[in-house]
Amino acid sequence: MKRLEGRVAVVTGAAQGIGAGISRVLASHGATVCLTDIKDSVELTAENICKDYGKARAYRMDVTKAGDVEQAFNKIAKDHGRVDVLVNNAGIYPRRKLVEMDEEFLHQLFEINVFGMFRCAKAVLPGMMERRYGKIVNMSSVTGPMVGTPAGGQTAYGSSKAAVIGFTKALALETAQYMINVNCILPGYVYSPSAFGIRGSKVGEDGEAAMREFGRKIPMCRQGSPEDVGNLVLFLASDESSYLTGSEIVIDGGNILQEEYLGPYSPK
Ligand SMILES: NC(=O)c1ccc[n+]([C@@H]2O[C@H](COP(=O)([O-])OP(=O)(O)OC[C@H]3O[C@@H](n4cnc5c(N)ncnc54)[C@H](O)[C@@H]3O)[C@@H](O)[C@H]2O)c1
Structure with a gap:
């Protein structure tokens, strides 16, 4: 028996990266996955999942637009009857120093990384409350609530991801x-x-090699x-986590366990 057989899941920011990976895993465990994204390429991502993993369908949705969110969730409800699982994954992580930041940058980042979660959760909660069943998973980050990078420029991103933790705990209680x-x-x-540009590779360089190289710093x-x-x-x-709520779970290969970076990790 697949662990999510018969469940309907919505993933935001699912066209690529982590959201696409989450969608592949959920579909391969039996969920019908509604991939949502601002990018048209979400269609292709969903098509590939249908070919290789399981049931998937694409919906265009900008989490910063209340009308878009309402329309997309109405369509999802019409197509699939309900939402059992919401994964609030859509997010951006541009770096900018506070002294160089304008209001527009700050507002856009919070609109996507924080307020988008409010809108999507609000759209699914009435149905979940009525059925007395629902799983909401929010994407925070170690950056902000736990660590920062020496490069700086993360006051907006870090505080948005710390806000996600507060949102999660308060909503869990509610x-x-x-x-x-x-x-x-x-x-x-x-x-x-999206992480290629941030982690040392420049346009035109081999981003994947840069990412592999970067991985050597991780325990x-x-x-x-x-x-x-x-x-x-x-x-x-899944129902295996039915007694877990309001939790924040770090998944980082042990990276934040290091007090300082002392060169490529070499286990004795
Ligand atoms: N990659 C990492 O190392 C890392 C680490 C910690 C946390 N995160 C978080 O994980 C999430 C996904 O990151 P990723 O690395 O896969 O990024 P990514 O840029 O590859 O994917 C993000 C997706 O969100 C979509 N998106 C952006 N704005 C949107 C909007 N207004 N409405 C709907 N969709 C929108 C993008 O189109 C994109 O497909 C983000 O919340 C990010 O902050 C990533």
């Missing part, structure tokens, strides 16, 4: 009586297309994969 589980995930360095000697995060989401979306 919905526990309806048997709804709300948890969040704090990934460390995960291999994804488990590799970067995380989108599927690593997907497997944790699978647990949080």
